[in-house]
Amino acid sequence: MQCALALAEQNIREKTGGPFAALLLEEESGKILEVGVNRVEPLGMSVAHAEIVALTRAQQRLQSFTLNFLITGTRYQLVTSAQMCAMCLGALPWSGITSVLYGATKTQVEEIAGFDEGAIPADWEKELQKRNIQVTGPLLPNESARVLELFVAMRGQIY
Numbered sequence: 001m002q003c004a005l006a007l008a009e010q011n012i013r014e015k016t017g018g019p020f021a022a023l024l025l026e027e028e029s030g031k032i033l034e035v036g037v038n039r040v041e042p043l044g045m046s047v048a049h050a051e052i053v054a055l056t057r058a059q060q061r062l063q064s065f066t067l068n069f070l071i072t073g074t075r076y077q078l079v080t081s082a083q084m085c086a087m088c089l090g091a092l093p094w095s096g097i098t099s100v101l102y103g104a105t106k107t108q109v110e111e112i113a114g115f116d117e118g119a120i121p122a123d124w125e126k127e128l129q130k131r132n133i134q135v136t137g138p139l140l141p142n143e144s145a146r147v148l149e150l151f152v153a154m155r156g157q158i159y
Contacts, residue, residue, distance in 0.1 A: 002140070024036075092131075
């Protein structure tokens with residue numbers, strides 16, 4: 001999680017995107033397969049959220065449309081600096097990952113930074129667990145909040 005938060009902070013300071021970052025790890029070894037940072041503004045692409053960028057890059061690297069253990073032989077974990085928005089949450093069941101760790105909560109993202117995270121069902125964690133995706137979070141919520149506060153202090157664009 002500290003790595004995801006550091007990448008999110010770097011993305012803010014370098015003005016290369018929003019205050020979010022994600023990593024795809026091999027679940028057993030902890031080895032990083034790919035990283036992604038929010039690239040919505042610089043790419044002019046509303047779907048270029050950190051989670052989508054990380055998932056896309058990982059699938060391209062593996063030359064596979066899925067990260068599913070039955071196809072890849074490896075279990076993958078998504079580590080993201082904040083709870084997923086509605087779009088990113090929707091992508092998880094089809095990504096093939098087996099677990100997700102998140103930092104800031106939806107409430108923190110909306111209240112501190114002013115982003116609209118979309119309509120997220122109250123039972124979203126249970127729905128992922130039904131699909132064999134384990135959820136852990138929030139992790140390091142105070143540190144995650146500080147990254148969002150930095151984004152606000154640096155007058156980041158809300159989109």
